[in-house]
Amino acid sequence: MTKNSIHNLEAISSQVRRDIVRMVHACQSGHPGGSLGCTEYLVALFFEAMERHQEFNLDGIGEDLFFLSNGHISPVFYSVLARAGYFDPAELATFRQIDSRLQGHPTTHEGLPGVRVASGSLGQGLSVAIGAAQTKKLNRDNSLVYVLMGDGELQEGQVWEAATYAPHNKMDNIIAAVDYNGAQIDGATEQVLSLGNLRAKWEAFGWDVMEVEQGNDMASVIQGLDDAISRTGKGKPVMILLHTEMGSGVDFMMGSHKWHGIAPNDEQLASALAQNAETLGDY
Structure with a gap:
């Protein structure tokens, strides 16, 4: 991948983190912890890995x-x-406001560019992505389909139905990722409902499984995506176990499930912003 340097991608990530904490603070509602933890992955996808059209x-x-x-x-x-x-990034200021296109959970009803499915009812995204991947195969469209899930979400049974379907149908044009931060709204996933040996489970279902041990290090994420893309087209769906830290980039949020769905106050916002440089201009 050569679209952007690691430095440029890190700069984008810094701005994205500012956006996240400002959005959640402004409406005093939302989920900053997991958002911060997945910043590098989504930035790497949209600015580097994905072959996408600018017009949605x-x-x-x-x-x-x-x-x-x-x-x-x-x-x-x-x-x-x-x-x-x-x-326009200025629209981020409307997050979770009445009549905003930026609802607490994404929805296609408002016609927000980039949003392909309403999500938030956990456990469904993998099924949707597999459907899209199978459609691409039927249409002889060689593009890839990516999907991101939370690790706590894997406690939903529908995930494992989809996990069975994809290898059986040789859906080797899909790259799924699990945000493997070990935390969910009620505490550690190990305590709420243990996931066991997650790698062994996905491999047993027939997936080509790889791990990105440093999911908040941009170079590691880029390398992991390069590896994942190289594994497509070989008869198996690809699974990335993305090891991240909830609240990454904001020291007082890091590693605590308590920040799964709590908004920072004014003082905490100031601290979070001081830790992440403004690189693209605040909205």
């Missing part, structure tokens, strides 16, 4: 597609879409 079209013919399954991390999704040029 729901058909998505001839371009790579992305589906966000864990829709509660909409702040990072909206910020990345805006910074990637799908809509």
Whole structure:
């Protein structure tokens, strides 16, 4: 991948983190923890890995597609879409306001460019992505389909139905990723409902599984995506276990499930912004 340097991608990530905390602070509602943890991955996808059209079209013919399954991390999704040029970043100021296109969980009803499916009802994104990937195969469209899920989301049974379907049908044009931060709204995933040996589970279902151990290091994420793309087209769907830290980039939020869905106060916002440089201009 050569579209952007690691330095430029890190600079974009810094601005995205500013957007996230400002959006959630302004409405005193939202999910900053997981959004911050997935910043590098979404920036790497939209600014480097994906072959996408600048003009958004729901058909998505001839371009790579992305589906966000864990829709509660909409702040990072909206910020990345805006910074990637799908809509004016100024619209980020309307996050979670009445009549805003930027609802707490993404929806297609408002026609927001970049959003391909309503999400937030957990467990459904992988099924949707597999459907899109199978459609591309039927249409002889060689583009890829990406989907991101949360690790707590894997406690939903529908995920494992989809996990069975994809290898059986040789859906080797899909790259799924799990935000493997070990935390969900009620605490550690290990305590709420243990996921066991996640790699072994996905491999047992027939997926080509790889891990990105440093999911908040841009160089590692880029290398991981390069690896994942190289594994497509070989008869198996690809799974990335993306090890991240909830609240990454904001020291007082890092590693705590308590920031799954809590907004910072004025003092905390100031601290978070001081830790992330303004690189693209605040909205």
